[in-house]
Amino acid sequence: MVATLSTCMKDVSSMLLQLLEEEFNFLINKKDQMNIETKIRNIRFLGELCKFRIAPAGLVFSCLKACLDDFTHHNIDVACNLLETCGRFLYRSPETTVRMANMLEILMRLKNVKNLDPRHSTLVENAYYLCKPPERSARVSKVRPPLHQYIRKLLFSDLDKSSIEHVLRQLRKLPWSECEPYLLKCFMKVHRGKYGQIHLIASLTSGLSRYHDDFAVSVVDEVSTFHHSLYLLS
Incomplete structure (x- = not known):
């Protein structure tokens, strides 16, 4: 709906993005472990807007970096939800593939060095492989006479x-x-x-x-x- 409205009402998308960015900054700076649903709703909304090319990739990477800089508690959930929403889109887009690949490598390094609980560890792995699935050898079709x-x-x-x-x-x-x-x-x-x-x-x-x-x-x-x-x- 936002993508449709933005074609004739330019202010709608810019105002919405400003509100979402302000809410993200407010939530991540609070440092409390409350309202995880609000945090996830906020980041998934930004991720969806990114896929419609309404939210700029720079804003999404900025949010992801903020989570990785303090990779603990709810920030892990927020980062993984962001990657699940638009990570593969950014990884597959030529203009952002290198930057997303670097972010994914940082994500996995943090997972390996931090003592994450099993839930968060699984969440990180799922988000990583959703963005960057493991390569599979092409299936060879059987050639019959x-x-x-x-x-x-x-x-x-x-x-x-x-x-x-x-x-x-x-x-x-x-x-x-x-x-x-x-x-x-x-x-x-x-x-x-x-x-x-x-x-x-x-x-x-x-x-x-x-x-x-x-x-x-x-x-x-x-x-x-x-x-x-x-x-x-x-």
């Missing part, structure tokens, strides 16, 4: 009541000796498709058994082994 991709498409995407005859014909056209092991593997992963496909897979097994009886026997053996394993676990 074209025939395997086609089998999966037939069984897990195309198969339904109306297409079962078509799927059966297509499976019969496959180079059997090459595809049989993978086809058996896919038949045993019927849960990858829809639950309602189980009876369709059974029907396909029956249809293929007219041309490849060994395949049907293998399916039955695998199902029996699976059933026996469940029985042993129960």
